[in-house]
Amino acid sequence: MFQAASTEHLFILDRIKELIKVKGKQAIPGDIEGVLRTHPAVADVAVVGVPDDQAGERAMAFVVSSA
Structure with missing residues (x-):
């Protein structure tokens, strides 16, 4: 769910699903977010699954720059 101010x-x-299925494999959005947050240019990040015809789903990251 998201809310636009x-x-x-x-x-x-909040996250609707805790797992993203990419080509039959499970990806955990929280794990992807943890890796992205280690980059010095990233202040905050949220990862969600988006439908994909070939892979089933793909991860999409919404990134807030620290610059």
Whole structure:
């Protein structure tokens, strides 16, 4: 679920699914977020699954830059 405060801000409140299935394999969004947060240019990140015709689902990251 997400809630838009205005056209410039997006707040992700919760995750609908805890697993993303990519080509039959499981990907955990929280694990992907943890890796992305280690990058010095990343202030915050949220990963969600998006439908994909070939892979079933793909991970999409919404990244907040620290710069």
